[in-house]
Amino acid sequence: GQNIDQPTEMTATEGAIVQINCTYQTSGFNGLFWYQQHAGEAPTFLSYNVLDGLEEKGRFSSFLSRSKGYSYLLLKELQMKDSASYLCAVRDDKIIFGKGTRLHILP
C-alpha cells in the first residue's frame, strides 16, 4: 500500500533550525515534493527531489534517500512567517500527500 508519514506538529524558536522528517512506502517512485501551506490557503511549492542527496534553496534545503524511503526538509534562520504546515508528497503515476506537519514558531 501507499503510506507517507511525517510528524503531526513541531515547535521551534525564531532564528533556530528545524528538520522535518518524512518516510514513505509507495508502489513506485518518481520524485518527492515538499510544499508549504498557511492556514486556509493553497499549498505552495518548496522543493522537488528525484535523486539522492541534498538540494539547497536559500533558507530551505531538502534531502532524499531513496534506499531508505526517507526525506527531510531543513529550515534555517526561522522566521515567524515560517509558521505553517509542511506537506511531504510522493509521485509514482499520481501524487500522494502525507498529512502534513504543523510548525509553530516561538518568538
Next chain:
Amino acid sequence: EAQVTQNPRYLITVTGKKLTVTCSQNMNHEYMSWYRQDPGLGLRQIYYSMNVEVTDKGDVPEGYKVSRKEKRNFPLILESPSPNQTSLYFCASGKFEKLFFGSGTQLSVL
C-alpha cells in the same frame, strides 16, 4: 500569468442539489488532480487525470465525478452532495517536477 483558476471560492448548498466546481489551467499541463482537505486527514486525492479523456480514481472517489474533455479544464461534479462532503477542495495541475494549486473551494453541504 500562469495559474490554476478554481471557482467558486465559497459554496453553501443543501443535501442532494447537484453542483459543479470548475478548474481551469493555462499552462498546457497534461496532469490534473482534485484533492479534498479535512482537519487531521491532510490532502486526500479524489480523482486525477493524466491527459484528455483519461481519468482515474484517487483514494476517496465515492460521491464524485470528473471529466477531462479538453486539456485546460477538469471540473469536479457532485451529483448528490451529502454533509460528509463538506470540506476544502483543491484543484491542481502540473508537470513532472512541480504541481500548481488553485485557491481552493470551501464547500458546506447542509
